[in-house]
Amino acid sequence: MKTAARVGIGGPVGSGKTALLERLVPRLMQQGVEVAIVTNDLLTQEDADRLKRNGILPSDRVIGVETGSCPHTAIREDPTMNLLAIRALEKAHPQLDLIFVESGGDNLASTFSYDLVDAYLFVIDVGAGDDIPRKNGPGFMQADLAVINKIDIAPFVGADLDLIRRDAIDRRRGKAIAYTNCKTGEGLDQVVGFILETVLFRSSTVLSSH
Template sequence: MPPHHPDGELFPDRSITASKPLPRGRALRIGIGGPVGCGKTTLVGQLCRSLRDELSLVVVTNDIFTSEDAQALKAAAVLPEERIMAVETGCCPHTAIRDDIAANLDAVEQLEARHGPVDVTLVESGGDNLTAIFSSGLVDAQIFVLDTAGGDDVPRKGGPGVALADLLVINKVDLAPHVGSDVDRMYADAVERRSGGPVVLTSMVGDVAAGPVADWIRSLLAVRNAA
């Protein structure tokens, strides 16, 4: 397990929140965004493996002209194929998750109706820049993923994805020594940009690689169900 929080506390209880009240009576919808190559699809696959035995899950992926991410998840058998749906956006990734969410919302509602009751719907954005953020009409909470290979100055540069996501994931910490990135610096800069909001460090290697993120999702569900 990679390091996470300097004092051993993964995310303080006060940080287990979402940007708006979490709905009851339907699936919890979680958006996963981040730049190209940061590990979004791998994270989605690991979350499915971690949660599929305890929760009912469906997944929507976004690519501009292909269904490659959905096909990768299906090939890895992370969920039954019918629980994974691809959206070919034909436009910039942020447009399909923020400005014109109709295709994604339609896919989400189809999957939830077909496989209900669904506990968690994961919506993976196409690879985009630091300004990418999900519409609150599409998801209830959002995860933004960075990776150490993208440069250790990225969290300091900030942007809506870094600052406003409900959870920030800094991925590929195992590669940091090989790409000259300082993980401690990335973590400290991210916490500062996010005013103490939750940040986790991950490496998508091994069966429990997505454990901290899966625990965060479980915590969101617990907070919602206790409300």
């Protein structure tokens, strides 16, 4: 059976993980990528239900996992529930190229096991403060791609976007960073390009197609 590539999406509650997925999936599908999603919530399937309602994918390509415990456990210490959901998707949809695994909202220490994913994105938002990159959270520091989201709100929350950029570059030490606004689409092509080139090993035409 064919196995799909897997990309994790982690980050604190409210950072915009689900909104990011809602914008990434159509762009990837335009590039011919067959996508499915596994979401993680503590005791609900709220994020899965939202994605199904929005119709970005057929509902049978979205599975919600109720972790019942700290989000760290399901994506790092014991990812069994997520692995079972992934296998179910691969069995039902053997044409899949990529499966996203969205973590439940967690803190800056949240990281993914590479037994679960091939690469992971860590999402923070400008509204949480311009000191977040300096906190050296393992999720932000170690992620394959750090996504700094909601850049449009910086003037309204008193955040210094230039400072965020400088600190992110300093702390990440050459690892990839994207700055996004999910409302306008700014920065999303960079995220799609990262996934195509780094995870799926495809030449990216996305930067010239949007």
